[in-house]
Amino acid sequence: MSAVKRYLPVAVRIALGGIFIYAALPKIADPATFAGSVANYRILPYFWSYFTAAVLPFLELICGVLLVTGYRVRACALIVAALNVVFMAALASLIVRGLDIDCGCFGGGKTSPWLALSRDAVFLAMAGAVLWFEEKRTSPPVVRS
């Protein structure tokens, strides 16, 4: 087995987990600001912006940590993929409605919806790759006669 084949799955999994941990920390540190970012999307009503801001970063953090440690990878990759689909839908709705706001993806800073959308597409692909590698790893080996 070549080195790439052997280490690529691990590298993708740890990178994806790391990105999610990195995204979660500033939001956990300042939930009120993140609630503002969520509210700027004008999708959720008042209280639910806060609720999302309270819970979402912890979901990202837990999945990030589990992905990095390699524990319950399949479930986490599925959650991360689902989250990215939701993020992309929200970002697409920004573009459609012509709202020019910060995506709030990694806490502060201003990122255009298009850039954030393409970035999330990459993360989605990474989650898909992690799932695929995991599927290959755990499926029973083909018995050769």
Next chain:
Amino acid sequence: MAKTTVSIIEISLIVLVAAALGVFWNRTLLADAWHGAPTRQAAPAQAGEQLPMPVGLAQVKEMLDAGQAVVVDARSAASFREEHIAGALPLPLEEVKKRSGKSPLLEKVSKDSVVIAYCNGFSCHDSMELAKLLIGSGFGSVYVFEGGLPEWRDAGYPVAKGER
């Protein structure tokens, strides 16, 4: 057990744990949001500096309806045109800063009247800054509506578009 079932159970567990942690960690913030009174910890006041008082959604509505207060919008003129609290006056923070607290609009407003500043709520500090400038330029009772336009809009209260 089938792989899918295991995954569904694991996913549910992870989501539940995240929700529990998130709600517990942010219980104060969530309780405030639930009661419609988002409170950020105010920066420690400097000696002698008078800080504007926060005011809640219900009071803003009441005072505006009764004509007891002048509601000013600290956001940009463009944002004001797009959407603002019906009955509010545009008073972009940037403009007030440039004129060091003076604005032609404000000259019509008596220094004794109650002024309520708002912006985009939550993370927006412009209303607080504007309110401080107003206090600095001699207004006696200045309040900040921290929930701002998002809370107002979500409460179903009237908003308006265009110039004023």
